[in-house]
Amino acid sequence: MKVLVVAPNWIGDVLMAQPLLRFLKQDPSVELSVLASQWVAPVLEVMPQVDVVIGSELRHGALQWGERRRIARLVRSAGFQRAFVLPNSFKSALIPWLARVPERIGYASEARGGLLTCALPKPGRHVSMSEAYLRLAGAAEALPSPPELSVPPARSAEAREQFGLSAASEVVALCPGAEFGPAKQWPAHHFAQLADLIHASDPGQELVILGSTADRLIAGQIAAASKAPVRVLAGHTSLAEAIALISGARAVVSNDSGLMHIAAALGRPQVALFGSTDPRHTPPRSARAQVLWLHLECSPCFKRVCPLGHLNCLNGIEPASVKAALEIAAAS
Ligand code: SF4
Structure with a gap:
């Protein structure tokens, strides 16, 4: 199965997403791609769980409609079956929606329910970020293990x-x-x-x-x-x-x-x-x-x-x- 994860925009948040990536890769049939801004892409490139990093020129807070459409075409041609949208912004859910990825999972926020096929209620502040990301994959019981990067x-x-x-x-x-x-x-x-x-x-x-x-x-x-x-x-x-x-x-x-x-x-x-x-x-x-x-x-x-x-x-x-x-x- 081809799975896309839309990554957060902060380095610390990307590292907290690693338990989710690790969980997804437990399924040997999963080919895991992560869509990330150029700022955080180098962190994902040294995560062993990630098969492909799709780097984007998207900047934090900017709509950049043309760039989003360009990436959506790329994502659509790759034939992803499922997408996890980790940031909670409306904009971050646009690319999987434009690319018509059949399953689009994220938290309900910023009135973006129409862009997702599964919009889960946002967890409270007592839930750690790693656990919140794991919950998107229905893996709340998986213990968030510490992030690990590996540089040769x-x-x-x-x-x-x-x-x-x-x-x-x-x-x-x-x-x-x-x-x-x-x-x-x-x-x-x-x-x-x-x-x-x-x-x-x-x-x-x-x-x-x-x-x-x-x-x-x-x-x-x-x-x-x-x-x-x-x-x-x-x-x-x-x-x-x-x-x-x-x-x-x-x-x-x-x-x-x-x-x-x-x-x-x-x-x-x-x-x-x-x-x-x-x-x-x-x-x-x-x-x-x-x-x-x-x-x-x-x-x-x-x-x-x-x-x-x-x-x-x-x-x-x-x-x-x-x-x-x-x-x-x-x-x-
Ligand atoms: S209010 Fe206190 S905790 Fe906040 S920045 Fe100032 S010294 Fe630090």
């Missing part, structure tokens, strides 16, 4: 060489970005102090900053404030290259972000720093993760910008504590 060692070595990192050195990746907003970002001066502490304890380790083009500013601030040699790769790698570099890293320090979930899925030792969000809801799902969260009276507030103006939830996490947590993670 040769690909990791190739990425190191491409960015001038020594094959023998240990790399510590700093990921200071958080697309959601500054209330999830540990400050640049703290990252810089952490870089100094790491370098002082072992000058042989290579410090790299990973992230998107939006993270170039904070990456530059960290490099400028640090006395240690820090290589800024934020905005210079594709997501696929960043994944390959993380797969070979000794350890990763990040905010609550997509790269945090990627490090967890790759099983790398990591420290995850939480500010305005809640690690009980979206933790890095890895036994090798150390989570630092101050859990102040005001947290979690789930705001993009600190409504109190002081960001104590992140300012109060000391670089020395992060360094100590990093050593615990690296020894795990």
Whole structure:
């Protein structure tokens, strides 16, 4: 059976969809394709359950009618029998409907019931995202297992060489970005102090900053404030290259972000720093993760910008504590 999954648009959500993909592939007759934006497609390309990734140029929140019709023609010609629509937007259900996929399954939202052949009632907030995705396939009883990504060692070595990192050195990746907003970002001066502490304890380790083009500013601030040699790769790698570099890293320090979930899925030792969000809801799902969260009276507030103006939830996490947590993670 040819099955299409319309993927979510955020890296963390894509990883939380992996238990559903794993469940679907338990049926050996299933050929599994996933339709994904270019931003998240590289994550799906390193998921062993996915047979085909159909990359699209669709942007978050944009209708792009012409692009949707083009992809719908492609999907129709591929002859899919069933489609699971994971995002809850009206737009995300358009392509399977335009492509006339016979079974179109998703949650009822945004008045899109007419686009789906099976529109299930949305589960409450107490249901985890992985479980909600599994319920679409009638697999609520399947236990959501942690996400796992797999990068061949040769690909990791190739990425190191491409960015001038020594094959023998240990790399510590700093990921200071958080697309959601500054209330999830540990400050640049703290990252810089952490870089100094790491370098002082072992000058042989290579410090790299990973992230998107939006993270170039904070990456530059960290490099400028640090006395240690820090290589800024934020905005210079594709997501696929960043994944390959993380797969070979000794350890990763990040905010609550997509790269945090990627490090967890790759099983790398990591420290995850939480500010305005809640690690009980979206933790890095890895036994090798150390989570630092101050859990102040005001947290979690789930705001993009600190409504109190002081960001104590992140300012109060000391670089020395992060360094100590990093050593615990690296020894795990
Ligand atoms: S209100 Fe509290 S939890 Fe929210 S961003 Fe500010 S310090 Fe952090």
